[in-house]
Amino acid sequence: xxxxxxxxxxxxxxxxxxxxxxxxxxxxxxxxxxxxxxxxxxxxxxxxxxxxxxxxxxxxxxxxxxxxxxxxxxxxxxxxxxxxxxxxxxxxxxxxxxxxxxxxxxxxxxxxxxxxxxxxxxxxxxxxxxxxxxxxxxxxxxxxxxxxxxxxxxxxxxxxxxxxxxxxxxxxxxxxxxxxxxxxxxxxxxxxxxxxxxxxxxxxxxxxxxxxxxxxxxxxxxxxxxxxxxxxxxxxxxxxxxxxxxxxxxxxxxxxxxxxxxxxxxxxxxxxxxxxxxxxxxxxxxxxxxxxxxxxxxxxxxxxxxxxxxxxxxxxxxxxxxxxxxxxxxxxxxxxxxxxxxxxxxxxxxxxxxxxxxxxxxxxxxxxxxxxxxxxxxxxxxxxxxxxxxxxxxxxxxxxxxxxxxxxxxxxxxxxxxxxxxxxxxxxxxxxxxxxxxxxxxxxxxxxxxxxxxxxxxxxxxxxxxxxxxxxxxxxxxxxxxxxxxxxxxxxxxxxxxxxxxxxxxxxxxxxxxxxxxxxxxxxxxxxxxxxxxxxxxxxxxxxxxxxxxxxxxxxxxxxxxxxxxxxxxxxxxxxxxxxxxxxxxxxxxxxxxxx
Numbered sequence: 001x002x003x004x005x006x007x008x009x010x011x012x013x014x015x016x017x018x019x020x021x022x023x024x025x026x027x028x029x030x031x032x033x034x035x036x037x038x039x040x041x042x043x044x045x046x047x048x049x050x051x052x053x054x055x056x057x058x059x060x061x062x063x064x065x066x067x068x069x070x071x072x073x074x075x076x077x078x079x080x081x082x083x084x085x086x087x088x089x090x091x092x093x094x095x096x097x098x099x100x101x102x103x104x105x106x107x108x109x110x111x112x113x114x115x116x117x118x119x120x121x122x123x124x125x126x127x128x129x130x131x132x133x134x135x136x137x138x139x140x141x142x143x144x145x146x147x148x149x150x151x152x153x154x155x156x157x158x159x160x161x162x163x164x165x166x167x168x169x170x171x172x173x174x175x176x177x178x179x180x181x182x183x184x185x186x187x188x189x190x191x192x193x194x195x196x197x198x199x200x201x202x203x204x205x206x207x208x209x210x211x212x213x214x215x216x217x218x219x220x221x222x223x224x225x226x227x228x229x230x231x232x233x234x235x236x237x238x239x240x241x242x243x244x245x246x247x248x249x250x251x252x253x254x255x256x257x258x259x260x261x262x263x264x265x266x267x268x269x270x271x272x273x274x275x276x277x278x279x280x281x282x283x284x285x286x287x288x289x290x291x292x293x294x295x296x297x298x299x300x301x302x303x304x305x306x307x308x309x310x311x312x313x314x315x316x317x318x319x320x321x322x323x324x325x326x327x328x329x330x331x332x333x334x335x336x337x338x339x340x341x342x343x344x345x346x347x348x349x350x351x352x353x354x355x356x357x358x359x360x361x362x363x364x365x366x367x368x369x370x371x372x373x374x375x376x377x378x379x380x381x382x383x384x385x386x387x388x389x390x391x392x393x394x395x396x397x398x399x400x401x402x403x404x405x406x407x408x409x410x411x412x413x414x415x416x417x418x419x420x421x422x423x424x425x426x427x428x429x430x431x432x433x434x435x436x437x438x439x440x441x442x443x444x445x446x447x448x449x450x451x452x453x454x455x456x457x458x459x460x461x462x463x464x465x466x467x468x469x470x471x472x473x474x475x476x477x478x479x480x481x482x483x484x485x486x487x488x489x490x491x492x493x494x495x496x497x498x499x500x501x502x503x504x505x506x507x508x509x510x511x512x513x514x515x516x517x518x519x520x521x522x523x524x525x526x527x528x529x530x531x532x533x534x535x536x537x538x539x540x541x542x543x544x545x546x547x548x549x550x551x552x553x554x555x556x557x558x559x560x561x562x563x564x565x566x567x568x569x570x571x572x573x574x575x576x577x578x579x580x581x582x583x584x585x586x587x588x589x590x591x592x593x594x595x596x
Contacts (some may be wrong), residue, residue: 073166074119082293089166165217182260418494427549544571
């Protein structure tokens with residue numbers, strides 16, 4: 001039986017269709033295809049005259065009838081900004097939480113064996129077993145993995161089973177007392193983030209790029225297909241590259257084709273609630289639309305919450321969470337602190353830095369509309385056509401280095417420093433005993449030696465950026481069409497040797513020594529004294545160990561930077577070895593040119 005035959009059979013059974021035109025209207029198939037499919041179904045004994053069910057079809061339904069359901073509700077809902085304290089499955093629409101609506105729809109179908117996979121804010125789900133007699137299954141690794149790993153926690157239940165995202169709102173139930181085949185629900189419209197696409201034959205295939213049909217997050221798995229999915233889960237969850245994969249990845253089988261057929265949903269019958277705007281669309285009066293951030297924006301611009309539109313999260317940085325919104329015809333960016341941020345940066349110091357930058361009267365950084373030194377919330381103008389520096393583009397890197405030197409030449413001063421030695425000690429205290437590198441103590445002794453060599457080098461200190469990575473250099477289009485560089489995110493800034501900023505740019509870009517030397521030459525217009533160049537090599541090693549410890553602390557907060565941390569540690573080791581080959585007897589006596 002082909003996939004479209006399953007769809008036609010399902011439409012006849014569920015829709016009580018009596019004519020081919022009714023079947024065609026509900027499936028969207030041509031009359032010719034419907035006619036051929038109905039002929040096949042009758043010839044194979046699935047339908048009798050007048051489309052009555054045969055014992056063969058009834059037995060297929062009995063064999064494939066639903067027994068249980070798994071609801072996935074472990075994720076933190078990163079895209080729901082500014083709502084981030086309530087799990088998405090517990091958001092209310094029409095006074096009813098999403099997960100309770102799903103449970104009630106399953107109960108009305110006769111399905112009472114229901115498991116809910118929880119993780120983030122798991123204690124908020126503890127009322128469900130007493131109220132609905134559901135089973136809670138904890139995903140202890142919800143911070144490190146996405147829904148694929150949540151489904152693995154319930155893999156033993158995948159036998160004639162519905163799999164449902166807990167953040168899905170169903171206007172009408174998609175669940176049935178009888179199923180004849182596995183399926184996955186998609187919508188007809190395009191979604192660039194989808195990994196699935198419907199073929200003309202109503203089959204689903206996996207796509208790796210370019211998007212596909214919008215995914216609904218609901219599937220039904222018959223016993224045979226469930227076995228395939230369980231095997232896929234074991235293989236995929238052991239693959240580090242699949243750490244952030246969605247559970248639908250496990251549906252993709254041999255030849256990139258999915259188990260089951262495409263259950264295409266029309267209209268707004270099924271709506272995944274992924275963003276604040278999704279929730280507002282379904283229920284503009286939901287109590288969960290109220291948030292501290294929305295109240296702040298309303299007060300700041302003197303508008304109602306309804307006048308704040310196009311709310312969606314942007315890719316979060318390594319320290320903060322970012323939210324885009326529109327108000328009064330302009331676009332803005334709101335920053336809120338990330339996990340463990342209070343111990344990493346001082347918002348009072350950041351505020352002082354922005355005041356110092358404003359005093360120059362030149363365009364160095366982003367345009368701040370609001371900055372609260374107590375909460376860390378910041379609102380800036382959003383440059384829709386801005387883009388970050390491409391570290392592999394020599395012209396762009398040269399422009400960034402010129403902008404960096406222009407900033408340093410202002411010789412700005414504030415009443416606090418960024419001391420590499422003190423910060424390294426501090427991050428070591430924060431991460432406590434967490435350190436995966438067995439030779440760390442030796443590396444730390446080597447870095448202490450480099451710090452002593454740095455102390456012996458001539459330097460003139462001024463306000464430095466410290467976090468001068470390429471992502472923080474933006475190319476902003478001006479009214480005349482030209483592009484200018486802006487340097488953003490000043491929360492680590494303090495008085496320091498400005499040459500530290502060159503080192504920070506290089507190690508975040510994963511530059512090798514040749515690229516590092518080229519970047520130094522861009523900053524100094526090809527005239528960098530040897531002593532300063534070698535001092536920058538020292539900074540590269542020291543900064544590598546600094547960010548290694550930073551990563552370990554963030555790891556304790558549940559945010560992992562495995563590859564980045566490994567690369568930073570390699571800088572600490574490799575550039576120590578390189579510096580001691582250049583300076584085997586310590587720092588050479590400074591020459592006149594090195595003081596420039």
